[in-house]
Each structure stands twice: as structure tokens, then as C-alpha cells.
Amino acid sequence: MPLFGRDAEREVLDRFIGRPEDGAGLLIHGEAGIGKSALVAEAVRAASDAGLRVLTATGVEAEQNLPYAGLHQLLYPVRAGLDALPHPQRDALRGALGLADAAGPSAYLVGLAALSLLAEEAAARPLLVVAEDAQWLDGASADVLAFVARRIDSEPIALIATLREGERSPLCDAGLTPMPLDRLSGEDAAGLLDSIAPRLAPETRARLLREAAGNPLALTELPAAAGDLGDLDPVPPLNDRLERAFTARVAALPAPARTALLVAALNQSDSAAEVLAATGLVSGSAAEPEILTPAVEARLIEPVAGAVTFRHPLMRSAIPAASPPAECRRAHLALAETLRDQPDRRAWHRAAATAGTDEDVAAELDHAADRARHRGAVAAAVAALEQAARLSETQDRLALRLLRAAELAIESGRRDTAERLVRDAQALGLPPRRRATASWLLSVFEDGVREDVSRVAELAELAGSVAADGHIEPAVRILWGAAMRCFWCEPGPRARRSLLEVADQLPVPADDPRLVAVSAYVAPFERAATVLDGLRRLAAVTGADPETDRFLGSASLQVGAFDLAARFSTAAAPGLRAQGRLGQLPRALAVQAWSLTRLGDLAAARPAAAEAAKLAQETGQPFMYGLAKAVQAEIAALRGDHQEAGILADEAERIGLAACARPVLATVRLARGLTALSEGRFDDAFAELSRMLDPADPAYQLALRAYCLAELTEAAVRAGRAAAMRDVLREMEALAVVSPSPALHIGLRYARAVLAPSEEAEPLFTAALRADLTGWPAERGRLHLAYGEWLRRQRRVVESRAHLRTARETFDALGLAAWSERARRELRSAGESSPNRGPDAREKLTAHELSIAQLAAEGLTNREIGQRLYLSHRTVGTHLHRIFPKLGVSSRADLARTLQTREETPA
Incomplete structure (x- = not known):
């Protein structure tokens, strides 16, 4: 049957299918029955004609809680390629698909494995990947497909997804080009x-056109039921009318066919064998395939061998x-009995058949949740536990399941779901320990950035009471969550003391x-000596646990040990x-980028900051x-790209101001101060950087304010604000008495020398340069640079040149x-000229290209x-093909030589 009114969409699809090597994706969205499937069928035909291989997955409402059900559909035809994947990817994907036992594979590692498998297949023959009814794909599969969709731009893979209007899916945010489908025009509908x-008859035709209102499914299906629907007043919604039309068609079927159709509709699979077996159990006698023939003739299901496929959801x-x-x-x-060898599906069918409570069924769902969690399908585990809670026979087990x-x-970032579950648990009247867990859970998201700062003191009290009850691990977790808030917000000295x-x-x-x-988070100066001792001992065993290294990197940053922060986070x-812990990776990368930027290693900081932002x-x-x-803005300012620095700082500031995220705003001020310094706007630079020191300013951050003294001092001196800077210095000198923070003491040595009277400056510069700056x-x-400038002002020009030359190099x-x-x-x-500085090889590359080039050079x-x-x-190969000409190299060896950095920076 020809497609009416879809010429423009078909042209887009033809162009899309015609260039699979571009790697692109479309998201077709519209109301139920608008023709999404028909358009996809047209695309599949065109792709097959063009020689593409087509892989499909279709979301089914009954399968939403079965982990990786959609991904299994999609990848089953190419499962032979699994063995060629790298071991971590192969094991993760086999575990996710239930083909092997793998403990908790990350959705992102599964996503990388799926991407690798699809890319290998596409190398042999371009692919069209289709995900229909994405709103009903299980959460784990949808996450993996979204991951893949973001990364196919260099692969010969075209991806089409369909989504019902008003529904959400991870694919909505995966960079797919939207293709909205509207209702047909009057002419096309007719x-x-x-x-x-x-x-x-003319009056029936007019009535159906009016009621269908341009919806293709309604125009296709309502004519057969025009007499059954009668004159409905008021006219119900279109979906209701269509469902009435379909149920009227079902009602006309023989009883055995109706039973089989009901079983098929409730089944989580399109397996005809399962439907027939369960139908036989319901009716008490064996069901043969012919039982479904009346449903095929009534155009309710498709005539597909071995499957029961409904013509429309x-x-x-x-x-x-x-x-x-x-x-x-x-x-x-009956389905539960049929599926005894599939415990997850059996558990869900038993749960659906249970009207009241049943602890045995709840326990089955507990096990299903454990299996889903073991396979990395967190959304499916949440759904199983929530259903188990509904079936729980005691209030304590109900509360426990809701909180789990x-x-x-x-863990999966589903804030609305978590808050709803916690509220449901709290309504039960929880015992003290459960109340503590519930309270802590509600505070986890966004490190408490949007919460009232009084929450920090409440969490300190909560941690203390939980510890007093003998529950040490939960107390430590609560305390850690409260400490994190001291980075993002400022709770005040009393709250900090209570945490300590x-x-x-x-x-x-x-x-x-x-x-x-x-x-480190709570008392970055008062406890700095103890923290630094602990960090230096722990630095000897980095790599044992990445999560521990990640938060030790963060701790190092708080106490101004940027060298240790870079080491731990790296x-x-x-x-x-x-x-595959992509939720934690951007945190490590952001600390790495922040610290490396302060240390001056922009070559490593640039790709780390870019990847942190992306992830x-x-x-x-x-x-x-x-x-x-904000770190990217600082890097741009240091590289002299002031326009880019301003754009990035504006974007970061919008995010930071939305919830007064102090580290974001402090770093924005630093980036803007550096830009103003470079442009000679010294008053602006001092004003920007001074905001970090004002407790009333949202850019004030207790620790970070002390780690830009060199920039602040230079701005103050050049803006004629040396007296104001000396006031700042007195405050910082008091902190230095109790804190051995490297960044603080380095900044103070610089500030003392630059602010000193001429007769006192030289020994201060000498002392600062003798300090350990490894x-x-x-x-x-x-x-x-500062010493060379001072020497020149003292008319010691010859001596100044060596220092200025070292600074330049x-x-x-x-x-x-x-x-x-x-x-x-x-x-x-x-009186000394300098060679023109051509762009460094790294500066010719984007941050993403630089990351790839550096790894290739290694x-x-x-x-x-x-x-x-x-x-x-x-995709890596495609990028390298672009990188080589940019750098004028033709081999990896040339690339390594071109990117080679000096072992030691001139001193």
C-alpha cells in the first residue's frame, strides 16, 4: 500500500539511507497510529534494496522490566561476532545478554561492546539499526542504544528510532535528528x-474522516468497525475508539482464538510455541497453530511462522x-507454568496474577532483581523490587524493598523514582535505622547542591546517631555525603565543626x-597537615581501587596539593x-583537568577537561x-584564546548560578581574571579575582579562594591596589601558620616577593625560587617572569634577561x-628579541583529537x-586520518616525535 502524505519524509529517509557511511540517526516521533512503523518499513525496504544489513529491536510494553530484552533482539543475529571483541567487552556483553555469568557489567561497558560489535559488522556491510517503540524498550537496552547513537558519526551505521508522542527515552538526548510526524492533510486522509x-456511503465516509482526523491507523482500521462503533456521543478519544474497534473484532472470534490472543497479549515474547503451550494449560487441551487463524483473518496479528506478532501495539x-x-x-x-525454565519472566507473570500479598512471589522478584543487578540492568532491578514491595506480607520487608x-x-540517576520510593517508605513509620537510610538517600543527588545548607548539620547529627547504634559503614557514607556538600556549598564553621x-x-x-x-573537604586548612601526611602515604598504593583514588584526588585538591590531585585522579x-563507571569518570577527569591546569600542563588538561564535560x-x-x-575557560584564557574563554565562562556561570555551585563560580572568576590580566585590564582582573574572597559572593569557596594568590597579587599591583592585597595577605598568612598546603605557600612566597619594598624583594624572590617546585x-x-621584571625595573637589565628567557621558554x-x-x-x-612562536603541534588539534593523538603516540x-x-x-582510525595531515606526519612514529614533550621544563 502506498504511503499517503509522506513524500517529504520519504525524501529525507532516501538521503539518510543513501549515505550510511556518514553515521547518523533519526528519531521519528508522533502519536499512536500516525504511521511511524509504516515509514520505518519503507526505510527498511529501501535499505535492503541498497545492500544494507538491517538489525531491529522493538519495544514491547510487557518486556519493559526484562533486562536487555531489546538489546538481545537487536544483536542476536550478529552474536557470532562476540568472540572477536576484547575480553572485557565480550564478557560484559555476554553477561548482559544472559549468555554467560558476569558480575554487574556496567551499562557503558556493555554499550562500548555493542558499539564495537556493530562497527565490526558495518565494516563488512553497512548497517541500518532500527529501534521501534523506544518508549517500551527496557531501560538497560535504551541506555545502550543511546550510548551507541552518540558515537556512530564515523561509522557506516544509520540508526532510526521511533517514539510515541509525549513519551521519554534516553534516545531523546542521544543526538538523533528529530522527525516529527503530523496527521495527514484532508486530501491525503481522503x-x-x-x-x-x-x-x-457518503455519510459514513464523512463521519470516518471527521473521527479519524488525519490519523492513518484510524483511517485504516475504523472502516471495518464503523457499524460496531455506533453513534458515540460524546465522541471518545481516538485511541479509545481504536481499542473499541479492536476489541469488537476480538469479540467476534471463536473462544479458543480469544483465549490464545489474550495469552499472546500478556506474553513477554512473540513465541508462538509459548502462546500455544500456555493456551493449552488454560483450556485444558492441547492448542494447535490453527487456533490463531481467525485472528490472522481478522487482521489482528501478522501471519509469521513461529511468532505471534500484533499488527499494532x-x-x-x-x-x-x-x-x-x-x-x-x-x-x-499459565504463562508462569510454561516458563519454569525462565525464572525472571515466570516471577513477573506470577506477580501479575497475584491480587493481594504473597511473600513467595515477592521473594521470586527479589531474586529477579538480584539477577538484573548482576547483569548491570539497574532499572529492571528497581522495577522488580518495587513490585516485590507491593506483594510483601510484612511492613518491615515492604520498607526494606522500597529503600533497596x-x-x-x-545509582542509575533516576531521581524522581528514588524520591517517590523513599516517600512511600517514610509513610510506613520507619524504625530509626531505616529512617536514617531514607534521609540519607534523599540527599545523594547532585551532592546536595540544591539543598538548604542547614542540611549539612542535620546529616552530621544523623551520622552520629547511626554510628551510636553500631552501624559504622552507613555512618561513614552519610558523613562522606555531608563532607561533599562542604565543597559545593558553604555551611558555615559550626556545621563544619559538627562533622569533624x-x-x-x-x-x-x-x-x-x-x-x-x-x-580535607570539611577542614582544608585546619586538618591540612594530617591530610597531607595521609595522602602522601596513600599515594604509594595508587591503582588498587579507582574509587578510592578518585576521592583522594578530590581531597588533594582541597588542600592545594595539585600535584597529588593530578596523580590520584590520573x-x-x-x-x-x-x-565502565562513566558516572564517576567525569569527576576524576574534572579534578585531573583542574589540577593540571593550575600546574600548567595544558597538553594533558585540555583533553581531560573536554572529556569530563562530554561525559x-x-x-x-x-x-x-x-x-x-569552567576549567576549559581557564585553559582558553591561558592559551590566549580570550573570545573562547568568555564563551565557555558564560556557559559555566549559567550552570553555577542556577544553584550557587561555588567551585564552578570560583573557577569562572579565575578564568575571567586570567583573561583580563592577559588583555591588560588590571582593574577588571582584580575585581573578578577578589570576588572569590568575599564570603557574601556565590564564587566564595573556602579552599579554592586561597589558591590563586599569584594572579590576585599581580592584578592588585598593576591596578594600584597593593594595599588591599596586603590585607588579603595577612589573612592568608594566618592560614599558612596551620596549613602546609603547597599551593597556599607557593602563592604566599610569590606575593611576598612581588609586594615587598625594593630593598627587601630580592631575597624573597631567591627564597621562592629555591623552594621545591618539582x-x-x-x-x-x-x-x-616576576623576578626578571623586578630586575629590569631595578636597571639590572643583563641579569633580568636570563630569568625572562627562562620564563618565555x-x-x-x-x-x-x-x-x-x-x-x-x-x-x-x-633589549633581547625572541624567535617567533609558531603554533605547537598540540594547538593544531581539537581537545578530542589531542587525546587520541597522545594515546597513539604512546x-x-x-x-x-x-x-x-x-x-x-x-572511529579512532577516522580521527587519526584527520590528525596526520594536520600535523604533517605520516606514521605513528612521526606522531610520537612531533608530540614529544621535554622531559624537564627549563628552570
Whole structure:
């Protein structure tokens, strides 16, 4: 049958199918019956004609809670390629699909495996991947498809998804090009109706056109039921009319066919063998395939061998809705009996057949949740636990299951679900420990950024009471969550003291990494000595646990040990990648980028910040995204790209201001201050940077405010605000008495020398340069620059040149273009010219290209790079083909030589 009124959409599809090598995706969305499936069928025919291989998955409402059911549909035809995948990917995907036992594979690692498998298949023959009714795909499959959709731009893979209007799916945010389908025009609707029912009486034709209102399914299906529907007043919604039409058609079938159709509608599979077996159990006699013939003739199901496929999802949903509950229960029980070898499906059917409570069935669902969690399908585990809670026979088990489900919902980022589950549990009147768990769970999202700061003190009290009851691990978790809030917000000294009091009383070793991190977040100066001792001891065993390394990197940043912060976070990233923990990875990368930028290693900081921003956005972490964007703004300012720095800072500020995320706003101020310094706007620079010191300003962050003293001092001196800076210095000197923070003391040594009277400055500069600056090349370069400038002003021009030359060479090596230009200007004033600085090889590449190029230069294969960056190895190859001409190289060896950095930055 021709498609009416879809010429424009067909042209788009023809172009889309005609260029699969471009790697692209479409999201076709519209109301039920609007013709999404018909359009997809047309695309599938065109793809087959063009030589593409087609892989499909169709969401089924009854399968939403079966983990990876949709992915199994999609990849089953290409499962032979699993064995060629790298071991971690192969094991994760086999575990997700239930083909092997794998403990908790990450959805992202499963996604990378699916991407690799599809890319390999597409290399042999371009692919069209189709995901129909995405709103009903199980959550794990939808997440994997969204992951794949974001990464097919360099693969010969075209992806089409369909989504019912008003529904949500992870595919909505996967970068697919939207294709909305509207109702047909009057002319097209009339043409379609006449092609279906050419001999309708004029009044019936007019009525059907009016009631169908341009919906193709209604125009196709309502003519057969025009007499059954009668004159309905008021006219019910279109979906209701269609469902009545379908149920009227079902009612006309023989009883055995009706029973078989009900079983098929309730089944979580299209297996005809399962339907016939369960139908036989309901009726008490064997059911043969012919029992379904009347349903085929009534155009309710498709004549497909071995399968029972409904012609439209509305037909499937209409049948149980119109059936008596007792008949539905019998059908579910029959299916449960048929599926004894499939415990997850059996558990769901038994649950659907249970009207009241039943602890045995609830226990089966508990086991189903465990299996789903074991396979990494958190959404399915949440659904199973929530259903088990409904069937629980005691209030305590009901509460426990709700809270377990809430905790898993938090793990998967489903805030609305978690909050609803916790509220349901709280309404039961929980005992103290359960109340503590519920209270803590509601505080997990976004590190409490949007919560009232009084919540920190409440959490401290909660942690103390939980610990007093002997529950130490939950107490530590609550305390850690409260400490994190001290980074994002400012709860005040009283709340901070209350957290320290609880931490000090916990029966946990003082060198426990969690307590070290808590102390760093809560008291970054008062406890800095203890924290730094603990961090330096723990630095000897990095790599054992990536999660521990991640929060120790964060702790190092709080106390100004940026070298340790970079070390811990760099160590954390590979483990988090290998485990597929993309929710935690952007946090490690953001700390890594922030610290490396402060140290001056822009070559490593740029790709880390870019990847942190990308992954934070993909995993729904807006404040980590804002922090990464702010770091990118700082990097752009240091590279002298002031326009880009302004754009990035504006974006980060919008995110940070939305909830007063202080680290984001502090980093924005730093980026803007650096830009103003580079442009010679010293008053603006001092104003921007000073905001970090004002407790009333949202950019005030207790720890970070003390780690930009060099920039603030320079701005103050050049803006004629040296007196104001000396006031700041007195406050910071008081902190330095109790804190050995490296960043604080480096900044103070710089500030003392620059602010000192001429007769006192030289020994202060000398002392600052004699200090241990191993791993802090940017700070050493800044000191040489300031000392050279001072010497020139003292008319000691010859002596100044060595320091200015060292500063220029340092900043050139680090890619700090704004600072190297300033060193050049000073050298010219000192009577020495400088060679023109051509763009460094790294500066010719985007941050993403730089990341790939550096890994290739280290000797990693395309496949290994792909595993690191969650790309297919073919995408990596495509990028390298672009990178080589940019850099004028033709081999990996040339690439390594071109990107080779100096072992030691000039001192």
C-alpha cells in the first residue's frame, strides 16, 4: 500500500539511507497510529534494496522490566561476532545478554561492546539499526542504544528510532535528528480512506474522516468497525475508539482464538510455541497453530511462522484491558507454568496474577532483581523490587524493598523514582535505622547542591546517631555525603565543626581514605597537615581501587596539593574506564583537568577537561559539566584564546548560578581574571579575582579562594591596589601558620616577593625560587617572569634577561601563550628579541583529537584507544586520518616525535 502524505519524509529517509557511511540517526516521533512503523518499513525496504544489513529491536510494553530484552533482539543475529571483541567487552556483553555469568557489567561497558560489535559488522556491510517503540524498550537496552547513537558519526551505521508522542527515552538526548510526524492533510486522509474502503456511503465516509482526523491507523482500521462503533456521543478519544474497534473484532472470534490472543497479549515474547503451550494449560487441551487463524483473518496479528506478532501495539494493549481480571490471572498463571525454565519472566507473570500479598512471589522478584543487578540492568532491578514491595506480607520487608529500590534508582540517576520510593517508605513509620537510610538517600543527588545548607548539620547529627547504634559503614557514607556538600556549598564553621566531631569519634582508623577525604573537604586548612601526611602515604598504593583514588584526588585538591590531585585522579581514570563507571569518570577527569591546569600542563588538561564535560553531560551531572566547562575557560584564557574563554565562562556561570555551585563560580572568576590580566585590564582582573574572597559572593569557596594568590597579587599591583592585597595577605598568612598546603605557600612566597619594598624583594624572590617546585612548572615560570621584571625595573637589565628567557621558554613549552607573549614583551624591553612562536603541534588539534593523538603516540593500538575513550576502533582510525595531515606526519612514529614533550621544563 502506498504511503499517503509522506513524500517529504520519504525524501529525507532516501538521503539518510543513501549515505550510511556518514553515521547518523533519526528519531521519528508522533502519536499512536500516525504511521511511524509504516515509514520505518519503507526505510527498511529501501535499505535492503541498497545492500544494507538491517538489525531491529522493538519495544514491547510487557518486556519493559526484562533486562536487555531489546538489546538481545537487536544483536542476536550478529552474536557470532562476540568472540572477536576484547575480553572485557565480550564478557560484559555476554553477561548482559544472559549468555554467560558476569558480575554487574556496567551499562557503558556493555554499550562500548555493542558499539564495537556493530562497527565490526558495518565494516563488512553497512548497517541500518532500527529501534521501534523506544518508549517500551527496557531501560538497560535504551541506555545502550543511546550510548551507541552518540558515537556512530564515523561509522557506516544509520540508526532510526521511533517514539510515541509525549513519551521519554534516553534516545531523546542521544543526538538523533528529530522527525516529527503530523496527521495527514484532508486530501491525503481522503485518499488513504478511499484506498482502504472505496465503497463507503457518503455519510459514513464523512463521519470516518471527521473521527479519524488525519490519523492513518484510524483511517485504516475504523472502516471495518464503523457499524460496531455506533453513534458515540460524546465522541471518545481516538485511541479509545481504536481499542473499541479492536476489541469488537476480538469479540467476534471463536473462544479458543480469544483465549490464545489474550495469552499472546500478556506474553513477554512473540513465541508462538509459548502462546500455544500456555493456551493449552488454560483450556485444558492441547492448542494447535490453527487456533490463531481467525485472528490472522481478522487482521489482528501478522501471519509469521513461529511468532505471534500484533499488527499494532494498540491491538495488544486493547485485549487485556477488555478482558475480565479472572481470565487475565489464569493466562498469567499459565504463562508462569510454561516458563519454569525462565525464572525472571515466570516471577513477573506470577506477580501479575497475584491480587493481594504473597511473600513467595515477592521473594521470586527479589531474586529477579538480584539477577538484573548482576547483569548491570539497574532499572529492571528497581522495577522488580518495587513490585516485590507491593506483594510483601510484612511492613518491615515492604520498607526494606522500597529503600533497596530507591538506592538502586539513585545509582542509575533516576531521581524522581528514588524520591517517590523513599516517600512511600517514610509513610510506613520507619524504625530509626531505616529512617536514617531514607534521609540519607534523599540527599545523594547532585551532592546536595540544591539543598538548604542547614542540611549539612542535620546529616552530621544523623551520622552520629547511626554510628551510636553500631552501624559504622552507613555512618561513614552519610558523613562522606555531608563532607561533599562542604565543597559545593558553604555551611558555615559550626556545621563544619559538627562533622569533624562525628568523624573523630568514629571507630575507624585515622588513615582510612574516606576519613582523610572527609577531613580535607570539611577542614582544608585546619586538618591540612594530617591530610597531607595521609595522602602522601596513600599515594604509594595508587591503582588498587579507582574509587578510592578518585576521592583522594578530590581531597588533594582541597588542600592545594595539585600535584597529588593530578596523580590520584590520573590513576583513578583507567580503572573507572575499565569498569565502565562513566558516572564517576567525569569527576576524576574534572579534578585531573583542574589540577593540571593550575600546574600548567595544558597538553594533558585540555583533553581531560573536554572529556569530563562530554561525559558529565551524557551522564546527567550538570554541576560537574559546569566545573569542566569552567576549567576549559581557564585553559582558553591561558592559551590566549580570550573570545573562547568568555564563551565557555558564560556557559559555566549559567550552570553555577542556577544553584550557587561555588567551585564552578570560583573557577569562572579565575578564568575571567586570567583573561583580563592577559588583555591588560588590571582593574577588571582584580575585581573578578577578589570576588572569590568575599564570603557574601556565590564564587566564595573556602579552599579554592586561597589558591590563586599569584594572579590576585599581580592584578592588585598593576591596578594600584597593593594595599588591599596586603590585607588579603595577612589573612592568608594566618592560614599558612596551620596549613602546609603547597599551593597556599607557593602563592604566599610569590606575593611576598612581588609586594615587598625594593630593598627587601630580592631575597624573597631567591627564597621562592629555591623552594621545591618539582611538578609545578607554571609557578616556577611565573616566579622567573616576576623576578626578571623586578630586575629590569631595578636597571639590572643583563641579569633580568636570563630569568625572562627562562620564563618565555617555560611558557612556550607549556603552551601558556598569554604568559609567553608577556615574557617576550619584557625581553624586548630588556633589549633581547625572541624567535617567533609558531603554533605547537598540540594547538593544531581539537581537545578530542589531542587525546587520541597522545594515546597513539604512546603506542596504543586503535582498539586500545577506543576502549580508553569509549569509541569504536574504526572511529579512532577516522580521527587519526584527520590528525596526520594536520600535523604533517605520516606514521605513528612521526606522531610520537612531533608530540614529544621535554622531559624537564627549563628552570
